[in-house]
Amino acid sequence: MRLDMGKILDILKLTPLYLFPIVLASAAMLFLPVDILKQLGIDPFTVKYKTWIGLTFIISFCFLITHLIYKFTTFVTGKNGDRKLHKFRIKYLHxxxxxxxxxxxxxxxxxxxxxxxxxxxxxxxxxxxxxxxxxxxxxxxxxxxxxxxxxxxxxxxxxxxxxxxxx
Structure with a gap:
């Protein structure tokens, strides 16, 4: 199996809109009971590719969490920075x-x-x-x-x- 860097970079650009379903689907395949996986007909697939599914889950989960932390911190620091700048400007006018x-x-x-x-x-x-x-x-x-x-x-x-x- 040959790794294509272009495809890997495309995966890295996925937004949370696409990462969340990947995390959800891979988590379901990893953590649902075997009898439910059999009812869904995905038990053979899950057993055969469990390593890849686990890797997909870990990587996509990390990307999703990183994105959420980044958005949260930029929101908090952005608002705080705006407040500080506004206070500075008003103080300057006085x-x-x-x-x-x-x-x-x-x-x-x-x-x-x-x-x-x-x-x-x-x-x-x-x-x-x-x-x-x-x-x-x-x-x-x-x-x-x-x-x-x-x-x-x-x-x-x-x-x-x-x-x-x-x-």
Whole structure:
């Protein structure tokens, strides 16, 4: 029997949608009582290929468990990471410098989500880096580059305009 690496890689790509029935079927062939296997007519097959069925069960079960653990951890860490990032952003908005307030005030007071800014300005770069605003266009002109306010910042600052009051 020759192993085809392409077929093995295809098996490794199976989703839990396909892995679960494989685990279930192989577990049934391994753990059901012999009289039930005889009634189903699969007793001779099970006896002949028990080693391969067991190997299939172990491998597919491990893949299924690994996939479930991966999905669970990415869900938990993703949600936790989102919360931490949101807290950081809100804290950042509560500690804005006067120069940052001037830039952000323009968006709200002119009721616009875009303005031309100098990307070489450190204050603008800081707001972009903290994802309060973003560069909307890669093409600029004499007045600067179009920079838009992030939707989350727009909503938060609309509700908390006092954060932009001059000191």
């Amino acid at each position: 500690g804005l410098t006067e120069e940052e307030k001037v830039i952000l005030r323009y968006y709200l007071f002119h009721n616009t989500r875009s303005q031309k800014l100098d990307l070489f300005n450190g204050v603008v770069s800081g707001l972009i880096h903290t994802q309060v605003i973003y560069q909307a266009s890669s093409v600029g002109d004499y007045y600067g580059f179009a920079c838009n306010i992030q939707p989350w910042a727009w909503k938060y600052l609309k509700k908390n305009t006092h954060l932009l009051n001059p000191e």
